[in-house]
Amino acid sequence: MLTVDALAKRLESYLEPDNIRRIRRAYFYAEQAHEGQMRRSGERYITHPLAVANILCEMHMDHQSLMAAMLHDVIEDTAVSKEALAEQFGPGVAELVDGVSKLTHLEFETKKEEQAENFQKMVLAMSKDIRVILVKLADRLHNMRTLGAMPPEKKRRKARETLDIYAPIALRLGINDLRIELENLAFESLYPLRAQRIATAIKKSRGNRKELVGQIRQALAERLSAEGVDVQVIGREKHLFSIYNKMKDQKKTLQEILDVYGFRIITQSVDACYRTLGVVHNFYKPVPNRFKDYIAIPKANGYQSLHTTLIGMNGVPIEIQIRTQEMEDMANHGIAAHWLYKNEDSSDSSPTHARARRWVKGLLEMQERAGNPVEFIENVKIDLFPDEIYVFTPKGKILEVPKGATAVDFAYAVHTDIGNACVGCLVNRQIAPLSQPLNSGDTIKIITAPGARPNPAWLNFVITAKARSNIRHFLKNLKKQDSIELGRKLLNNSLRNFDTELEALSDASIQSLLQEYQQSKLDELLEDIGLGNRVAYVVARRLLNDCADTSEASTDKAMTVSGTEGMLVTYAKCCRPIPGDPIVGLISKGKGMVIHTEQCRNIVDIRKDPDRCMHLRWDKSMEGEFVVDLRVEMRNSRGVLAGVANAVSQADANIESIEMQDRDATTSRLNLTVSVTSRQHLARVIRRLHGLPAVGSIERVQG
The missing domain is CATH 3.30.70.260 (ACT domain)
Known part of the structure; x- marks a missing residue:
């Protein structure tokens, strides 16, 4: 069983004695705070924080992260406050613990909403300190390792959440070892029978595989040594979840996937990587179109490596990854690989940190734009599963966008304002549709126009979360502005029946009406009228109740339609009105106004209802098709x-x-x-x- 002494011994390899003492102090503090609490498995609760700290120790994380791991459940599960932690261990550790804390359990309508809300708060904490997510991932990994004691329903929910959110975040941050274990554990909990069958098949085929892997490894090592390249060749095992995914996505049998052998070649320098590639391509025949250079163009999470597929002895396919030791550490520990070289005061100088920061900044922007936590988490899920392609701006700058992205996605990736003003695009100097999926290596020029606005139809083909959330946000605001304008027009039109207008009314009468309707601003009332939730004529009468005789007012003054009313005025498809037709407006609740011709059969029953139907006339300068x-x-x-x-x-x-x-x-x-x-x-x-x-x-x- 793991003890704090054993952990301290392991930490001696990379931490100062003073910092190890601080971690011990945090452990004893947490042990006292959790006294008497037990896990569902029957163990003392303190075993969980200790195990989380041990996972972070394997990743060589700094002492503050390990202290936060020891204390991560103290605020939530015990009477200790954030202030008390700050006093004992400093504000840095207290902030980390507060960020990791699973936050107060609010009353949510659904479990999905609770998950979304917690994730949203975690993103805010991550934006202050990226280590929050690393502690959170270690916490989730230990919870997944000890999932056995949970009831089946909770097991499945945790596994699904892990595959949807936490494993992709680990991939985004490049922490491969942790991601693989999270995926395998979640897969075993979600599909126990499938996982068991694949594991049995791997075990069965391991005997003959071992021999062949050994032979290929030996042949590669000897050939590289003969060419004077100093390398280390390692056989690579595929993990359960990736085998299952390949079977599902590529429609292949288990045998076909197991017949591909994977090797990793670790070299001394970048130069040696390319020399090694030349040697292996001369030794075995490469498969066309299967070479990828992630050293020249790293993946979005900082991953670097050369990938190639060869046809080896007896026609066996061999997948090879070639990288330096630093790239190997980066691939396994991602952003965590850099904490070692970073003292507390230095800025985040590594490109990986910069990438992680950019990603979190994008998440924050999305969160501000999203209507609710569930919409936000849906956007994040889209963002977490990218299979990148690389495209160029006209000036030659490389941009990573997900596979299947369109010019509109590209425009929003460059800048939100460019996306909003986009009207067309040139792909490789040729005019192309905005909805056309881009390919790696394309050069894209976005054509913008002043006053242009996003088209709702774009939502049918954009695939990045940034584009989707920005378009929705713009259209939401646009609809609001349009409904306020339409509401003002409708109310003024009704007030003209009483020979007055909104600007002529006193503030006192407007404020008293807003109070009566329990609304804080006039814009809210106008929006309600524009959306058809309140009737303009009734509001006009309430406004004039105290200051005019409304009994003999005429109600036959028609409102003018000019075609600039925006999204809230639409033309009925049943009678297709055109300028010159006698028309009426039908107010639909929540949707604004639909214009019909006076003779339209669909509105015969409503024609006489002044609350829902109003006379309209076309503006003389009306333009449009x-x-x-x-x-x-x-x-x-x-x-x-x-x-x-x-x-x-x-x-x-x-x-x-x-x-x-x-x-x-x-x-x-x-x-x-x-x-x-x-x-x-x-x-x-x-x-x-x-x-x-x-x-x-x-x-x-x-x-």
Whole structure:
């Protein structure tokens, strides 16, 4: 069993005696605080903090992290306060413990929301000190190792949470050893039968594998030695979860995956890595398109290595990773590998720290933009599973984006303002659709325009969390602004019926109404009106209750529609109104106003309801394109469709869709959707169509 003395002995290899004494003090303090508390497994509670500190010791973490590991549950599970810890062990350790603490258990509607809220708070703590997440990961790893005592339902939930959030974070920070163990333990808890079968199969095939691995290792080592390259060759075992994932994703059998042999070659320098690559490529034939150079372009988490696949003796596929010892430490311990070379006062100078900081900064930005914790955690999950590709800005700067990313994702990766103002893109100097997935090596130039705004349709194809959360945030704010503007317009229109307007009313009458409606700002009331949650006419009457006679007010003044009302005013698809049509506005709760033609059959029942329906008129300067459905009866003849298309084009209109139905042997019906700017424009289109000899009747379809 692990003891504090055994841990202290291990720490002597890299920590000062003074710092080891501080860690011991933290242990005895925690032991006292947790006195009488037991784990579900029946062990004393203090065994858990001690085990967490031991995991961090394997990662060679600094003394403050180990002290925080000893004390990480003290604030939450005992009567000790953060202030008391700060007094005893200094503010640095107290802040770390506070960040790691699983935070107060608030009352949440769902377990999912609780998980999301806790994660959100952890991100805030990480932004102050990245070590918080390292202690948290070690805490999770020990909890996963001792999951056996938990009830099955809780086991599965913890395993799912580990695979969704904690293992990908470990991957993001490059802590490979910890990630592999987390994934395997979670896999065994989530799918015990599958894990057992794969483990049995690996054991069974290990006998003959061992011999072959030994032979290949020997052959590689001898060849490299003969070429004068000083290296260490290690056989690589695939772990359970990665085997399972490969079977699932690549649709391969277990045997096909086990037939690939992995080796790692550790060299003295970067130069030796490339020399080694040349030697192994001469020794065994390389598989085309399977070479990756992560030394020249490191992965987002700082991982560096050369990867290649070769066909070895007897046609056996061999996967080889070539790297220096420093890269090997980096690959296994990631960001933790740097704590050793960093004294407490130095700044985070390593590129890995800079990357981790950038990632956490991105998380913070996402958190500010997200509507609620659950939306935030969904965005983070997208962000945690990237398979990177590397693309270039026009000036040659390299940017990492996830596989499948589009130009819009790229624009937001460069800067939020560029994403928001993006209108088009050039990929490798050719105009390309914004939705086209990018490939490694592409050079992307984003075309922006002042006053441009994100398109809601982008949400259908963007894949990065940053792009998604920024678009949603912009549209949310835009909808709010639009609803306030529409609310102001609707309220002013109703007030004009009483020969006044909003600006002419006293502050006192507005404030008393806001108090009555329990709202703090006029904008909130206007937003409610714009969204259709309150009726403008009723609000106008309440406002004027004290200062005007509202009984004889006229209600026939129509509001003007100018086409600049934004997202909250939409045109009904059933009757397709166009400028010049007599129109009415239908207020829909939470959605704003939908404009229908006066004759539309769908609003017959609501026409007389002044709370939901209001008279509208078109602004004289109204501009824009409107879609109209036409039904054309015509005789069958050669080239008739070309004639129709030509006639519509000559009237300066566009065909949006066209569908032809045969009525009998001689006649057909054409259902045509065209875009026009007004009724006069539509009349011009119809005149042109009537000019065709084959056309009989033309009817505008409404409702």
